[in-house]
Amino acid sequence: MKLKIGIALSVIVLVCCIISFALPWYQIEKKETKILDKVVVQYSWKKFSCQTDGEDKLTLNYDDDEIDSNSIATKLCVASALVNPLSVDNISKILNSSLSFLVIASALALGTALLQLILLLSPKLCRSCVWKLLCIGCSIATIVMLFISFFTFLGAPKAFYDDTEVLSANLLGACEERWCDKIIGDDDYFKWLPGGGWWSTLCGCFTALVAGIFTLASHR
Known part of the structure; x- marks a missing residue:
């Protein structure tokens, strides 16, 4: 029974990775004011x-050389949020590092689930x-890789600072005491x-830990 619970939890870990x-x-999020509408900026x-x-x-893709010159709406949106996608070298590196560890963790989580299934179906x-x-x-x-992916992203504030520093004092002033x-x-x-992706990784960490405990406690 404990091994079955461990398998179910390993499946949840995989779902967390997918999320x-x-x-x-x-x-x-730039909050709504009497003059300006709310603006939401997301980094994937x-x-x-x-x-x-x-x-x-x-x-926009991070590797775009510039904002589409015809997209006035895009320019207005990022200007209103006081962010600029033209300088994202450092934050994209942080994201890519977290992604690399997440990919490894996903492969290990899948391997864990398959090994648990073998233990369940072929006890002899x-x-x-x-x-x-x-x-x-x-x-x-799996736990280690998920935690590394999670904690790597804690370097995001410095990455935002380094990216914004090369742009303008106005943008740096907006983010300096914030993100x-x-x-x-x-x-x-x-x-x-x-x-949600960051929080899902943390959820996967603890779920993988509990799954490992149940597997260790099983009699197989």
Whole structure:
């Protein structure tokens, strides 16, 4: 029974990894004022998006050389949010590093689930403790990779600062006490915090830990 619970939890870890791939990892929200609508900026693995309340979401790849010269709406959106996608070298490196560890963690989580399934379906074949040790080893490695992916992104404030510093004093002033200083916060004008992908990775960390404990406690 404990092994079955461990398998179910390993599946949840895989789901957490999939969610982490799918959802944005950071969000900056410019709050609505009497003059300006709310603007939401999101950072994903390869894309930067900006959306003004009531309008379509505008998306740019990090490797775009420049904002489309015909897209006035895009320029207005990023200007209103006081961010600029033209300088994202450092934040994209942080995202790519987190992505690399997440990919490794996903592969290890899949391997853990398959080994658990083998232990469940072939108890006679797997009487040797080697199989169980392999399973526990994969589970520990999954936890480590997910935690590294999670904690790597804590370098985002410095990355935002380094990217913004090369642009203008106006933009640097807007972010210096906000997302260029701490990863999560809220004030009268802005709200900034990690996105669902980051939190899903943390959820996967602890779920993988519990899955490993149940596997270790099983009698297979």
